[in-house]
Amino acid sequence: MGMLNNWDVGGGVSDFWDYIRQPRPHRWTSWGVAVVLALVVFWGFGKYLIPYEKPKPQIIYFENWKADRSEAEVRADWIARAKETTRENARRRAEYQKLADMMGVPYDSSKADEVTRETLGKEADTLIAKKPEPPKRSTLAERAARGPKPAAEGPTRP
Template sequence: MFNNWDVGGGLGDFWAYIREPRPHRWTMWGVAIALTWVIFHGVSQYLIPYEKPERQIIYFENWQADRSEADIRADWVARAKETTRENARRRAEYQKLADLLGVDYDSSEADKLTRETLGQEADELAKKPAPTRSTLAERAARGPKPATAPRQP
């Protein structure tokens, strides 16, 4: 059925149908084109609206023009240390996830870099005890929690 397509015959039949003199053919063509335009215009304008981006005011840190090189470097170092702290926190979270999943996760190179950057503070970050979660067996061994009385209005 779909193996032998006759595109030329189909186009010829369509052209013959269009050329037949019908009393309202131009009116129907006009209505068909106008209706198609209205539908496409309506879809493009109202169903898929395009919102123009609003102006944004982006504030940035304004530095004094007479800052010294030492001040500039101190700012850089402070931002680098904050980034390193955040990376160490994320690394600790990934380590916890790896421990829960039983996946080997080696962060020794990154920990060494953190110690070089933060010094004593890195050891304090590493010493913070990770909050331990109790297992289902431990919770079952503790027994049920005491029920609290419902509040009355």
């Protein structure tokens, strides 16, 4: 435990410096290979491990309106877009309802369905699926209370 408290970095650095300064054959070749290998490793990490994708050019389309549109035209356009959003939300809710029914999870969209009916009127009835009642399954206790089923008539084996 005493070794970890007394660090002597100076001695290790001076030994390393003496080792490096000694003239050895292929000393510069070894340094070159070590530096190139380190650079290749860092370049490989930068290029392949953490890839950078340049942003792709985007084309953004927007609607262009006449400058002299009336207030009624603006409101009609807002209402048309709101109705389309409501239709899409109703379709999504129907898909969620199917998923919830398959998984046996309770999913209540009645409040959202009321808003859809207010917005779309009779068209909402085609979008909002009528929820069928789930089939009633009897429990083990109910089946036991009914008693045993009568045996089916037919040939019996001896």
